[in-house]
Amino acid sequence: MSSPEQWTHPEPASAPAATAAKPTAEQVIAGLRATDQGDVNLVQLLTPEGERVQHPDFDIDITAEELRGLYRDMVLIRRVDREANALQRKGQLGIWVPLLGQEAAQIGAGRAMRPDDMAFPSYREHGIAWTRGIHPTDLLGIFRGTDMGSWDPVEHKFHPYTIVIGNQVLNATGYAMGQKFDGKVGDADGEATMCFFGDGATSQGDVHEGFVWAAVYDAPLVFFCQNNQWAISEPTERQSRLPLYQRARGYGFPGIRVDGNDVLATLAVTRWALEECRQGNGPILIEAFTYRMDAHTTSDDPSRYRLSDELELWKLKDPIERVKVHLVKQQWADSAFFESIEQESEALAVELREFCVNMPDPPPERIFANVYAEGNPVLEAQRDEFLAYVEGFAGGEH
Structure with missing residues (x-):
């Protein structure tokens, strides 16, 4: 088992870092100290x-x-x-x-x-x-x-x-x-x-x-x-x-x-x-x-x-x-x-x-902007349908 120092500060020439699936209490403490001190x-x-x-x-x-x-x-x-x-x-x-x-x-x-x-x-x-x-x-x-x-x-x-x-x-x-x-x-x-x-x-x-x-x-x-x-x-x-x-x-x-x-x-x-x-x-x-x-x-x-x-x-x-x-x-x-x-x-x-x-609410068409670099007929059709739907609520009528 590797030491606490190797757990947090292993060097190329030293033994490998801990290989246990779960660190020991000693290794966890070493890790916390490294966190505090910064290496x-x-x-x-x-x-x-x-x-x-x-x-x-x-x-x-x-x-x-x-x-x-x-x-x-x-x-x-x-x-x-x-x-x-x-x-x-x-x-x-x-x-x-x-x-x-x-x-x-x-x-x-x-x-x-x-x-x-x-x-x-x-x-x-x-x-x-x-x-x-x-x-x-x-x-x-x-x-x-x-x-x-x-x-x-x-x-x-x-x-x-x-x-x-x-x-x-x-x-x-x-x-x-x-x-x-x-x-x-x-x-x-x-x-x-x-x-x-x-x-x-x-x-x-x-x-x-x-x-x-x-x-x-x-x-x-x-x-x-x-x-x-x-x-x-x-x-x-x-x-x-x-x-x-x-x-x-x-x-x-x-x-x-x-x-x-x-x-x-x-x-x-x-x-x-x-x-x-x-x-x-x-x-x-x-x-x-x-x-x-x-x-x-x-x-x-x-x-x-x-x-x-x-x-x-x-x-x-x-x-x-x-x-x-x-x-x-x-x-x-x-x-x-x-x-x-x-x-x-x-x-x-x-x-x-x-x-x-005081930020204004974005217009409803904003959601369709900047989706593609160039125009897209499918997206444009979706936009027009959505805006027509929103328009139906004008004047407070639902």
């Missing part, structure tokens, strides 16, 4: 206490202005998230997918991308959308049930949200392969693609197929896994015997684990990974080790499957607070700056709320 290979540049630390391979120079910008991004997108959550509770949205606690992972990764890079999100990447120039109001139609996203994915280089778990990985892999075939890879001016998914998605076949194809074709693709520790109600240690970033080894490409609550480390690691892909050295898997502070969605009750002690522990690792503390320690920001960001976030929340409450 010895965790890349971190800013500690939870706001202390700047160095890393031999992934260090960056950051100016006061740049760090203030990252702080602003995280505060604004958290306020958007909290307001949208409240709007769902008031019946204005059908559902909402919170990102609370994952702001650093998303803002760090999003700000590492160049304008020509392409992003493929799941359904929680509100922070990535923000960094791609998409206003939060453009997200609301998805969760109100009026549209599938009102932005132009070509203009913003941000694919529509994908609800089917892991399916966006196949889309991203195909897009990245196209970048390779079109000769857009191989130098500093090259393009890259980044695909976002959660730890639960790594158990889906689509993700593994994407890994295979991207590896075989050296696709310029960064697989960005936000390991928030819970695939709805299943913890990570019940999904994998290995830390997730080590799975890349089996497909023949690098994997790295970064502190997903550290915006600087996430920015540094993602910049490196994207540059490697642009140069033709992809793909790469990044595991952003973070935590979902809220429910999986607003239809979920996390108190049924996780302890409040765990939540309290992760509150001490808050991604925004550590940046705020560092800004104060470095004297890079004063109370006036923080107050201005707070006021801006409240104004954004008001804008989001007013937009949502």
Whole structure:
């Protein structure tokens, strides 16, 4: 039987991971400790206490202005998230997918991308959308049930949200392969693609197929896994015997684990990974080790499957607070700056709320729009029949 250390941190030269069909209590405890500590290979540049630390391979120079910008991004997108959550509770949205606690992972990764890079999100990447120039109001139609996203994915280089778990990985892999075939890879001016998914998605076949194809074709693709520790109600240690970033080894490409609550480390690691892909050295898997502070969605009750002690522990690792503390320690920001960001976030929340409450109902023909790229006589006949039926109810007569 393998040791607890081998259960969570097996290396190529060590004994294999545990082979028991059911882990022992000792192995489960080791897995929980790994979840808490993040693995010895965790890349971190800013500690939870706001202390700047160095890393031999992934260090960056950051100016006061740049760090203030990252702080602003995280505060604004958290306020958007909290307001949208409240709007769902008031019946204005059908559902909402919170990102609370994952702001650093998303803002760090999003700000590492160049304008020509392409992003493929799941359904929680509100922070990535923000960094791609998409206003939060453009997200609301998805969760109100009026549209599938009102932005132009070509203009913003941000694919529509994908609800089917892991399916966006196949889309991203195909897009990245196209970048390779079109000769857009191989130098500093090259393009890259980044695909976002959660730890639960790594158990889906689509993700593994994407890994295979991207590896075989050296696709310029960064697989960005936000390991928030819970695939709805299943913890990570019940999904994998290995830390997730080590799975890349089996497909023949690098994997790295970064502190997903550290915006600087996430920015540094993602910049490196994207540059490697642009140069033709992809793909790469990044595991952003973070935590979902809220429910999986607003239809979920996390108190049924996780302890409040765990939540309290992760509150001490808050991604925004550590940046705020560092800004104060470095004297890079004063109370006036923080107050201005707070006021801006409240104004954004008001804008989001007013937009949502006053969203018009879509016309009945909307359901038939954008089904096919070109006209389809069968669909058009269905549309005309449906509209004629709806017309019969005009004036309140039934």
